[in-house]
Amino acid sequence: MVNKTAKKKGKAVKSTARKSKRSGRSKKRASASLQGDYSARIKVVGVGGGGGNVISRMRDRIGIRGIDYIAVNTDAQDLEYCNARQKICIGKNLTRGLGAGMNPEVGRQAAEENRSEIVEALRGADLVFIAAGYGGGTGSSASPIVAEAAKEVGALTVAIVTKPFTFEGVQRMKIAEEWLGQLKGKVDSLIVIPNDRIFNLIKKETPLLKAFEAIDDVLREAVQGIAELIAMPGIINVDFSDVKGIMQDAGPSHIGVGFASGNDRAINAINQAINSPLLDISIEGAKGVLLGFAGGRDLKMTEINEAAKVVAGSIDPSARVVFGAYLDRKLKQGQIKITLLATGFDGQLFKEAESSTSLFNGSLYDTDSEDAPPPRSSSLGTSESHERQPSSAADDDQWEVPAFLRKRKKN
Numbered sequence: 001m002v003n004k005t006a007k008k009k010g011k012a013v014k015s016t017a018r019k020s021k022r023s024g025r026s027k028k029r030a031s032a033s034l035q036g037d038y039s040a041r042i043k044v045v046g047v048g049g050g051g052g053n054v055i056s057r058m059r060d061r062i063g064i065r066g067i068d069y070i071a072v073n074t075d076a077q078d079l080e081y082c083n084a085r086q087k088i089c090i091g092k093n094l095t096r097g098l099g100a101g102m103n104p105e106v107g108r109q110a111a112e113e114n115r116s117e118i119v120e121a122l123r124g125a126d127l128v129f130i131a132a133g134y135g136g137g138t139g140s141s142a143s144p145i146v147a148e149a150a151k152e153v154g155a156l157t158v159a160i161v162t163k164p165f166t167f168e169g170v171q172r173m174k175i176a177e178e179w180l181g182q183l184k185g186k187v188d189s190l191i192v193i194p195n196d197r198i199f200n201l202i203k204k205e206t207p208l209l210k211a212f213e214a215i216d217d218v219l220r221e222a223v224q225g226i227a228e229l230i231a232m233p234g235i236i237n238v239d240f241s242d243v244k245g246i247m248q249d250a251g252p253s254h255i256g257v258g259f260a261s262g263n264d265r266a267i268n269a270i271n272q273a274i275n276s277p278l279l280d281i282s283i284e285g286a287k288g289v290l291l292g293f294a295g296g297r298d299l300k301m302t303e304i305n306e307a308a309k310v311v312a313g314s315i316d317p318s319a320r321v322v323f324g325a326y327l328d329r330k331l332k333q334g335q336i337k338i339t340l341l342a343t344g345f346d347g348q349l350f351k352e353a354e355s356s357t358s359l360f361n362g363s364l365y366d367t368d369s370e371d372a373p374p375p376r377s378s379s380l381g382t383s384e385s386h387e388r389q390p391s392s393a394a395d396d397d398q399w400e401v402p403a404f405l406r407k408r409k410k411n
Contacts (some may be wrong), residue, residue: 050133100137135164135172239325250343287344
């Protein structure tokens with residue numbers, strides 16, 4: 001009788017344990033489901049050969065989970081070597097996978113042929129980045145179709161595209177200008193990088209791949225900066241609706257990221273974020289601004305105030321400003337990172353005088369240290385070994401004023 005009672009008790013304990021385990025697993029699944037339901041889904045689409053190259057290089061350098069990479073191209077061979085999880089070869093019936101041959105109409109028709117496949121690939125996305133090199137046959141004309149597909153699934157759509165080098169000839173530039181006009185009305189935000197501006201950064205000895213990585217970094221920093229602001233639990237949180245409120249139907253946009261440490265690090269970082277030698281647009285008169293601050297536990301409220309005051313001096317007085325702050329353990333000791341997104345302005349271009357006046361006048365250096373961060377443009381930060389040196393009082397005054405305002409003072 002005692003044995004039977006003991007067995008019954010043992011069975012009851014095991015049954016309770018099994019129920020407890022099932023309950024625990026159910027709670028974990030519910031928690032994971034809840035987390036998945038409420039996190040913004042980001043997809044990055046590389047269109048054409050240039051766009052595919054960009055996402056291949058950036059995929060390994062962004063350590064954020066949940067970003068999907070999609071390559072879209074008419075060239076099947078080029079697509080094969082692209083480091084994207086999902087690949088769509090468009091226009092097989094039209095081009096047989098041999099490319100568009102610098103004929104934008106062929107690229108457009110190819111994208112139309114596979115429009116439904118593109119829509120399905122983007123379905124479920126909250127934010128879509130489109131990367132393309134303009135001036136060729138596929139990237140120029142297929143990107144507007146991809147933008148339409150992104151809009152069809154209800155995603156916030158941001159395009160970051162490059163314009164061809166001057167030495168590539170008039171025909172490529174004409175194609176780029178014509179199809180940029182097609183793209184503008186189909187995306188929420190548009191960031192344009194003229195390839196010629198790379199000569200503001202590089203030296204004669206800079207390798208070709210290093211030069212293109214600097215251009216790619218604009219896209220990578222845009223994706224990473226916005227994704228981290230949304231995804232990272234913050235001291236001051238920024239959610240997707242904040243980003244959407246700044247970027248939706250915004251037109252020409254500016255995004256820059258600055259890194260700095262040491263004295264005046266907030267001023268130095270925000271000036272890096274403002275003064276990008278690669279972007280074709282200033283933040284002057286912006287009506288929407290998103291500011292993200294990342295640092296260690298030593299990040300100070302006064303530093304946020306200092307950086308915000310620099311931005312406030314350039315934007316519209318009635319601008320909508322959203323800012324967030326979070327701890328980032330990936331940063332070096334004493335380093336801060338500021339992400340600046342500016343939208344909602346007429347897109348006033350920098351004066352021609354502010355673009356490079358001679359080739360190879362920049363400061364894109366090679367670094368031997370494996371621990372050193374990759375070289376960055378002024379909007380993308382600077383390597384630790386090339387931070388600002390002590391200067392005269394006159395130089396310090398100019399440093400604290402954005403470049404386009406300094407130009408105005410001189411005129």
